[in-house]
Amino acid sequence: MTRAAITTTGLRKEYQYGPHTIKAVDGIDLSVGEGEFFGLLGPNGAGKSTTIGMLTTRIRPTGGSASVAGIDVLARPVEVRRRVAVVTQRNTMDRQISVAENLEFRGRYFGMGRREARRRAMELLTEFDIADKAGASLDEVSGGQARRAMICRAIMHRPDVLVLDEPSAGVDPQTRLHLWDLLRRLHADGQTVLLTTHHLDEAESLCQRIAVIDHGRVVAAGGIDEIKSAAGAESVTTVVFTGDAGPAAETASKIGYVTRVEVEGSRMRVHATQTTGLIGELAAAGADQGLSIQDVSTLRPSLETAFLNLTGREYRQ
Template sequence: MKTAPALHHQPVTLADTATAIRTEGLRKVYQRGQDSLVALEGLDLTVDKGEFFGLLGTNGAGKSTTIGMLTTLVTPTAGSAWVAGHEVSADPVGVKSRIGVVSQANTLDRALTVLDNLAFRGRYFGLSASAARRRALDLLEQLALADKASAKAHHLSGGQARRVMIGRALMHLPEVLFLDEPTAGVDPQAREDLWQIIGSLHEGGQTVVLTTHYLDEAEALCQRLAVIDHGHLLACDTPEAIKATSGAQTVITVRYDAAAEPVADAVRRIPGGPHVVIVDGPNIQVRTTRPDGVLGHLLREGGAAGLTVRDAATTPPSLQTAFLTLTGRDYQP
């Protein structure tokens, strides 16, 4: 795909508030027969106007449930939420008219052309036929999709379809744009293209709420992140602050040519601890906030035990290690 130009987009000004989204005690419980599943527990969040905000978590963490409630598709069990100054439960129509949503699933009308998918959305929100067509053509040009205007939606690649869905969501100049896993299932180049487009939108003043399970995506795009796990909010801050304040650990990993257990006790006694030591066959992993000298100690102790090092790696504090510290387990999308 050729490089897309900056996406010129002027969202409607939020009425009487600098806050795009606010939630208080937002909760969702799904009933399954006699059983209940708590998908979200007491979420308190504030997203500022013009902010690029991310919801980060593994599959099933509660991200899509949160988006569903904020976009009026899921009814909260308890708590309240306001989007663009309108209470979601009390005024769902007012909320819908002020938001754009790009879902995980491809929801384009396969029987329509790309142009008509956008133009019909504009008509739905009150644009005249000519204004909707002009707006649709302008967006397709900005999204580097002008040559696909007459193509049927089912002829698009995954990345092209996501770009069309973003364009469709922008037809009525929404105040808040929700992107639910927008790069899931697309190839790496299409993912980079989508990053560029989404970043350009934000630079133009668009409030963006992104759900993702890609750590690099969250760190590259989001000004602030809410880390959600099993329905609970674990942290909410800038990526750098989350890494700094979570006690994120450096992870040192060594793989020997035989079982690493003989090294474990000696490693646990390394000065500067406590260190978390995990042994898995020939692999030993040390998680620590004081990593100086740990790798050298692993190499020396391995040699003293007659082991040969096959591989070694040091991972500095990152969102990956912050998640590990917050949840006690590795991040598995």
């Protein structure tokens, strides 16, 4: 069994505004394994930032418990801060010094000698393809380069857990894909990563498991396919028969996991909550009407559909 890098049990945070109690986080249970790439998703105001704040000791929990790398965030917050690193959306690099010096100072803060910190900084800047910007100021690098430098700075002290808050926000598509590749390499080297993002394709591409939070509670957790299935996200299978698909549609609509059937001449689109065995069922429905299948394609359910099914479609501030 993989040991847990992050564990929360009944984690809560309440704020008191006069006579009103606001439950920002309302009893969250999470477990993130060592070396796992885990996504924390949710609409605005769902409780993601508050949860991250408690895990990184910036916010004190009202109730429940949480540990990072086996260390209780309330009992030993200083030790937790030594084991975790956070990359925020906002650029927090010091603009008065160079990119390399930003990294070196972080290393010195965590106990590295001058020579070791300098070596480690150049090692990371080389790995993240920005060694040519080592001596540059923050005003001389692009947004994507600054984001990579922030990740380098965060992992200078080899943290047990790396927290990424919207890592690709505000970067162009090419930079975003390059950043994804770098994060995959980091994860492949054994880094535990906790990701928050509003880009659901980013979570689907990078994360092994996710948790969806809404109104301070976990509404779903597990693997991507598991979440899609549990949330009733539908696939769409399009079948083209050798003749009019209408007669076969009645039979197809009676399949238990089929939610909707649409027919246009010989073409039939079938919305279903699962795909296993579906094509065989549709082939049989067509055969009963003397039809055979000429073409078939399946559009898999998206994480976005599952997310909206879980959290609703209303606008969030």
